[in-house]
Structures are given as structure tokens and as C-alpha cells.
Amino acid sequence: MLNSNSNSSAVENSNVAKSRPLTSQRIPIKQIDSQTSGKIHIRQQKGYFQRIRTGMNSLLVALFFLLPFISYQGRQAILFNISEQQFIFFGTTLWPQDFTILAWIFIAAAFLLFFATVFWGRVWCGYLCPQTAWTFMFVWIEERIEGSSNKRLALDKAPMSLKKASKRISKHLAWGAIALLTGCGFIAYFIPARELYLDILTFEASFWIATWVWFFAICTYLNAGWMREQMCLHCCPYARFQSVMFDANTKTVTYDASRGESRGPRKRKQETDLGDCVDCNLCVDVCPTGIDIRNGLQYECINCGACVDACNQTMEKFGYKTNLISYASENELVDKAVPFYESYKFLGYGIAALIMLAVIGFDISSRSAIELNVIRDRQTLYRETLTDAIENSFTLKIRNKTQQARHYQIYVSGNNSYQLAGKSRVLIEAGEQLDYPVTVSADLNALDKSRNEITFVVAEQHSHSQVAQNSSFFSPI
Template identity: 50%
Template sequence: MKSEDKKSGVGIQIPVKNIKIHQPKTDEQYKPRDQIYVRKVQGFFQQLRQKMNFIFLIGFAIIPWFQYNGHQAILFDIAEQRFTFWGLTLWPQDLTLLAWLFIIGAFLLFFVTTFLGRVWCGYLCPQTVWTFIFIWFEEKIEGTANQRKKLDSQKLDFNKFWRKALKHFCWLMFSILTALTFVGYFVPVEQAFMDFFTFNASLGLASVVWFFTFCTYGNAGWMREIMCLHMCPYARFQSAMFDKDTLTVTYDYNRGESRGPRSRKQDPKDLGLGDCIDCNLCVHVCPTGIDIRNGLQYECINCGACVDACDGVMDRMNYDRGLIRYTTEHELEGKKVHIIRPKLIGYALVLIIMGSLLVFEIMHREPVSMDIIRDRTELAKENFNGEIENVYTLKILNKSQTDNYYRLSMKGIDNITWNGDQEVFVKAASVYTLPISITVDPYELEGAYMTDITFVIELISDEDEVVVEHESRFFNKR
């Protein structure tokens, strides 16, 4: 394309760049995902992952069965609005403690991600743990990745039928056990197992168990990497916590390129090749099906499977390990790696402060509390003796794990008459409801329409005496 300069009259050549826009075909645009046949690999990181998965799974399975002081040690009883952690019982009034726990957990995840990348996903995420367990069932029943691929391509015969049926049966049974164990954190676990397997479970319990059964079966058996790629929000915002000193699984491009096959006896430098022999084994062992050689991708869960696979190939080729390894951008660029850096220090300080506040709040948490509910029909009334009477309902919450006797009293007005029990017995982790009425000579009120009063709870014990005070109001009749 040419244009003419008005002053000089000389034509000026304007460069034009042709840009081709790729328009995907309709059938490719909506093509379903290809099934990933994850190949088994052995190595240091896979052994570490398997041991961590085993510890996580055993902990998940046995924790609901622990007993403490005659009750289930860990129980989130939503129906009773009571969360039990060994010797600590939390109620809706203690919601701030749960909030602190969630906030600390979030910042701990940020800290670990900044330091070690997405290792939570690769080593401890339940989706990853259960996916590898389901893949283990596939390997034991259907064979290796190549055998599974060959089996799926065959027509349905008896061999294919019984293998597929047994695999899905194992998946379903494991999903049922998973769902029952998970429900056992919210209802008494022994009763849940007994009722379910004896067909005496309530409709609500059975519905929840079957719901989580099919969620586990679908997520770990069928969806797998779809959960990590498209449904997990952590995959999307993890990069905001990464920096150039974050340890991630990375392919050493400068060392590996140009890639290409060769024999062990050939010198790659003579062939103009790097250390990567382009075997694609790193792709075959990846549970999300990505090629780590294309650079850092949000789909990578940092499980280290490609690291072990590549190290094995390097050993066979007599090359140095580490073509794919846990490393940082600064290390690949030949720069100094800063392990201790401002972002990590900031997260660590926040964790220390929040953890200290949580411990402080737990240590100063009152073991008993009281809610005061006034009579809703009338604020005050005059009895046959001419005294003013106010009616209250006291709800005494024993937050401790021991049964206790409490003494009740009121201050703020002299010469009152307490109508109701003043010494009560409250079982551990339970609420005691006590209706009472307070009568006062109107001369004690000095004509005031409303008087501030305080209800007092004292623990009847030789060891220690807990005093809890709760303010309220006493109304005069007008």
C-alpha cells in the first residue's frame, strides 16, 4: 500500500502484515475430552506421594472412630449445633473460633503455595488421592495403561464385561465407605454404619450417604482431571501467589532442546540435540494429560510424576538427572534463589499472629454461658401482694466436657425474691432450660421504669469457681 507525502510528493511504502485467524471447526470446538490412560511410574516423588496419601486416607478413615471421655472425639453435630474437638466443644456462640480456623487454614495454604507451589493438589488434595486410588483399582483389574486402552477398543465380550463390572463394583463399594466415613464426622459414626447396612437408616441419612457416594464415584472415577482443570477455583488463582522463587515442576528448556530420538551410544552434541529424547513419557504419566515441556501451566498439580519418569529415562541414557525437576525461574535463569523473601515473611507473620489470637481466645473462653429470654406476653406484672414480677427463661450452656452443678443469683436490686431453682445440674456439652420469676417490692425500684440487673452463674466445685455474669433489665409496671 502506498501513500503520497504532500510536501515532497514522494510515495511512502506502508508495511502491511497479514494475520491469519484460526477458526476451529464446529466438530472440534465441541469435541469431548480424550480419555487419559495414566501410566504407572516409580520414583522418589511417587513413593513420597503414596506414603502421604496412605497417611491421609488412614487418618480420614479412623479419626471418626476415636473416643474421648465416653463420646466421639471429632463430631460436627449440625442437628444439635455442637462441634466437638476432643476436649473442646464449640457452639454457635463460638463461631469466631471456627472463623479463625478457616482463616488460618487459608493463609497456611497461601504460605505453602508461595514456597512449594501447588503441592497441596499433588500430594494431599482429596480429589487427587481418590483419583489415584481409583486408578489403582483399574491397574489391578484391567492392567497397564496400554492394556486398558486396548481393552476399551475391543468389542464387548465376557472378558471385557467382567473386568469392567468388577472395576465399577470396587469403585462403588469404596465410594460407599468414603461417604459413610464422611457422614460419620457429622453424625455418630457407629450408628451411621449400623443403620445403613441394616437398612434402618432414616431417609435423610440414606439420601446424604448416596449423594456423597455418587459424587465420589463420579469425581474420582469419571471426571478426574476435569475437576482440576475446570471446577477447582484454586487452579485459577494459584498463579497470583507464585513468584520467580516458587518451587514448581519445570522443564529445563535450555538443556533439553532441541529434542529428538537417539541411541545411548550417540553424543547428542554431535547430533545438535539436547538431552530430551522426545519419548513423551512425561505426558503419559501425567494425571491431567499436559505436556510439561510447554512451560508452566495452571493444569499442573505438582505431583512430580513427570519428574520421576524423566529421571528414569535420564538414568537409562546415562545423562544427569533433573531435566524435569522441582526448581524456580531464578535458578533456571542462573540467578540467585531467595528462599526467605518478603512475601513468605508476611504470610508467616500473619500465621503467627492469627495462631496466637486463636490460642488466646481458646484459653480465655468461658466454659459456661447463659442466654436470657424475657416473657414475651408482658414485661412486668403486679402480683396479689402488690409486688412487681418479671418472668425470665434462663438457658444455661455447659460448654465443658464434664457434668457440673451451678449456683444462680442476681444483683442490681436489693431484697428480691427468686422463684425457681437456684442450684442446677447441667450435663456436659448440653443446654439446661430454667424458667424463673423475680419479684421485687416497688419501693426498691425507687419509681424507676427500668433497672439494670445482672444474673450470675457460679460453679459449685472445690477446685475452681467459674463466675459468669450476664446483664439484663427489670421493668416496673406502669
């Protein structure tokens, strides 16, 4: 947030360094309203950081739409199949009981985000956040149809006419098409993509599928087309707590007040006692959230680097040193840069992220591709046969958690006289659960107590994968 005292102090130090009169160089203290008013018309900006942002946003959008169309082993590679309660990810199927893995993944992702924030500030917001990607996409469409930021502002003030109406209708139709495509792209992670797009385009989708597609389409249209920076300023919780993770070594988009003040316009190559900031206001015009970075660190800044590129272009035109606005830490501004590995927050979040990744690896490696649940017959504890044998009935619930049909062999252990009646070899289709009733018999003379331990083992043929579960075998003794 804005710190007027720190800015004034920095300016005073710079004035002493440059031997300028202090009274003429002091920045007047004023209250800054962090709330932007009116619609922000972002000015298009090109440059080094904008090429990075555009490339990463384009990659994000492309992956979002294309991933559901990737097939693996004859099935959609990534699919949250809610109806069958399974999450398919490139040959691995996670069931509700495996969702602890997803929980660990989300926790690890949070620590990685905190880890990046300590070092680079809100770099996620500026370069990878879907809200930023879709907002810039909608702004790009708006600029192609209505023109530059100045033309869009003039169009807003102009009275309604046929030309204005045609531009507005064209823009909103384009926004609507992108929003509908985005709604389909999101639901394609829950419904097979090829079926979904065909059903939507032919108007054959079911009521609930169509409802969810249109719901997310409307959300996209409102968020990226209308709310835009308001999502970052008021709805996103990350904007509120990210400052807690900052320290003096966090690199954020920063204005070097000691070098830039006192600011003021001037002609090129003009001798002046002013600072390097020519007060062109481009850093404000290109900002997606409409802030003035020269007022100091503010929670609205998403670290997209647009103001850095704009300022560097201006500095080059005037023959000044670049990076008046740059990614810099508080310590770097006062030449007290500390190596990142000496930051306790940086090390703490990094270690926590590594621990979470190790937990995920252990959880995945210990995960079995077979699930077994043994249920005893609740009607009868045991049955006696004419041959002095004791029989117990069980139901084996065996789930094949892979995406291919598998043959399984059933074994029993615990007493040498246990014998499994019926077939001990079963075939279970991909992702299916088989309720398999079995009867186990034992010689009465071989049993030494009324309740004996029995272990059921289900092993996949031609594989080392197996699972076991204990139960009880009852007899009249």
C-alpha cells in the same frame, strides 16, 4: 501457561553456551492446545516423590475413614451433630454462636494454602488434595484389574468380549464399593459412625440418611472414576487463580530447556550434539492431567512430581545428570535464586496466617463453657407483696456447652436487698439448655428509682468458669 518466546530464548542461550549451531538447535514455535482429548491412561511411576505422595495420600485416606471411630469421653470425638446444632471436637462443643471460630479456621487455612503456594506452587493438589488421592486409588484398582496403561488402552480399542466385559464389570464393582464406603465415611462425620455403618449394612438406615450416603457415593464414583483430571482442569477454582500467587521464586515442576534442548532419541552412551532430553515421552505418560511439562508452566500441572521421577530414572539410565525436570523456580534456572524471606508475597501470606492463628487462639481462650440469656417476664413489670417487697420474674436460659453434666450456682447482684427466691443451685446435662424461671425480690425502701440494674451470675461449681448478664429490676417508685 506456555510461553513460547521464553522457551525459545532459553534454548538460544543454551546453544550459545554449548557452542552449537543456532539454526539446528532452535525449537520451532507452535500453538499448544492445553485441552487433553480422550481418556488418559496414567502410566504407573515409582520414585522418590511418588513414595512421598503415596504415603501422604494413604495417610489422608486412613484418617478420613478412621477419625469418626475415635471416641473421647464416651462420645464420638469428631461429630457435626446437625439435629442438635453442635459440633463436637475432642471434648470441645461448638454451638452456632461459636461458629466464628470455624470461620477464622477456614480463613487461616486459606492463608496457609496461599503461603504454601508462594513457596511450592500447587503442592496441595499433588500431595494432599482428596481428588488426587481418590483418583490415584481408582487408577490403582483399574491397573490391578485391567493391567498397565498400554494394556488398558488396548482394551479400550478391543471389541466387546466376555473377557473385556468381566474386567469392566469387576472394575466398576470395585469402584462402586470404594465409592459407597467413601459415602459412608463422609456421612459418619454427621451421624454416629458405628450406628451409620450398621444401619447401612443391614439396610435399616432412614430414607434421608441412605439418600445422602448414596449421593456422596455417586459423586465419588463420577469424580474419581470418570471425571478425574477434568475436575482439576475445569471444576477446581484453585487451578485458575493459583498463578496469581506465583512469583519468580516459586518452586514448581519445571523443565530445564537450556539443558534439554534440542531433544531427540539416541542410544545409550552415543555421542550426540543433542540436548539431554531423549524425547522418551515418559513425562507425558505418567502425568495425571496428560500435559507435556516441556511446553513450559501450565495451569493444568498439579505438581505431583511424577514426571520428575520418570525423567530422573531415564537420566540415570543414560548416565546423564538428574533433575532435567525438577522442582525449581524461575530464578534458580538462571542462577538468580533469592532467599525466600526476601519475597514480599511469602512474608505477607505468612504474617497473615500467623495473625489468623493468633485470632483463633484468642477466640478459643476467651470462649466460655456457659451461655446465659436473661429474659424478663413480659406480662408483669413487678408485683407488690404484703410485706412491702417488690418481686420481678425472669427466665434464665442457661446452656451447658461442655460434654459432661455440670452443677451451677446462680447469684444476683446490684442491690444489697436483692434476694433470689427458690433454688439457686441447678444441674444441667451435657449440651443441654435449661429454661429456669426465677423470682427476685427486694425491699421497696431500698430501691431509689423505678428502674434498677440487676446482674445475674451463673458460676460452675468447683471451677472459675462463670458468665454474667445484666437486666432491669422495676419498682413503683
